[in-house]
Amino acid sequence: MINLEKIYKDAGAFLEGHFLLSSGKHSKYYLQSAKVLEDSKTAELLARELASSIKKSGIKIDLVCSPALGGVLAGYELARALGVRFIFAERVDGKMTIRRGFEVKKDEKVLICEDIITTGGSALEAGSEVERLGGCIVAFAALANRGFCKRVGSEKPSTPTCKLPNDVPFFALGDFEFDIYEPDNCPLCKDGSIAYKPGSRGN
Numbered sequence: 001m002i003n004l005e006k007i008y009k010d011a012g013a014f015l016e017g018h019f020l021l022s023s024g025k026h027s028k029y030y031l032q033s034a035k036v037l038e039d040s041k042t043a044e045l046l047a048r049e050l051a052s053s054i055k056k057s058g059i060k061i062d063l064v065c066s067p068a069l070g071g072v073l074a075g076y077e078l079a080r081a082l083g084v085r086f087i088f089a090e091r092v093d094g095k096m097t098i099r100r101g102f103e104v105k106k107d108e109k110v111l112i113c114e115d116i117i118t119t120g121g122s123a124l125e126a127g128s129e130v131e132r133l134g135g136c137i138v139a140f141a142a143l144a145n146r147g148f149c150k151r152v153g154s155e156k157p158s159t160p161t162c163k164l165p166n167d168v169p170f171f172a173l174g175d176f177e178f179d180i181y182e183p184d185n186c187p188l189c190k191d192g193s194i195a196y197k198p199g200s201r202g203n
């Protein structure tokens with residue numbers, strides 16, 4: 001059994017501070033999955049575990065697609081573990097787009113893979129682009145779930161914040177549940193510190 005929290009902590013990927021998230025919200029913690037996936041052996045191990053639960057479900061996958069940049073390493077490893085193709089979607093002028101000659105064939109069964117699913121916004125956007133090209137979204141997957149969306153194997157229901165559709169299964173290796181705050185209601189701001197973007201101080 002995978003101890004996801006230990007893996008993230010051991011890799012220095014479970015950061016504590018005062019973070020400004022891409023959603024505009026603030027958090028005391030940040031998950032830097034790239035630090036976990038820097039170790040290719042760990043990446044392979046995590047992807048195999050995720051692939052195993054997807055295979056057990058009996059869902060057939062033709063293709064994995066990830067939203068760039070965060071989902072690409074996890075998605076590529078997962079595609080390798082599943083023995084299927086991998087493509088990615090990227091933002092062009094703010095819109096999630098599939099470029100680089102990547103193709104989605106009509107009715108291909110596609111899994112959308114992220115490193116972390118928070119509300120699932122980027123995953124859903126990548127999924128819409130795949131569907132526009134004729135693909136069919138049959139599952140979502142991530143290394144970790146932030147606890148807002150219901151994942152396969154967990155009893156905890158989706159919260160209203162979750163953007164993933166209820167009728168498509170979502171696979172993850174575990175949950176990381178911690179609070180995120182609106183900037184005007186952030187206890188860390190009230191204590192006088194300033195939120196910074198993860199990565200902007202070398203992490």
Ligand code: ZN
Pocket residue numbers: 018026027183186187188189190194195
């Ligand atoms: Zn704050």
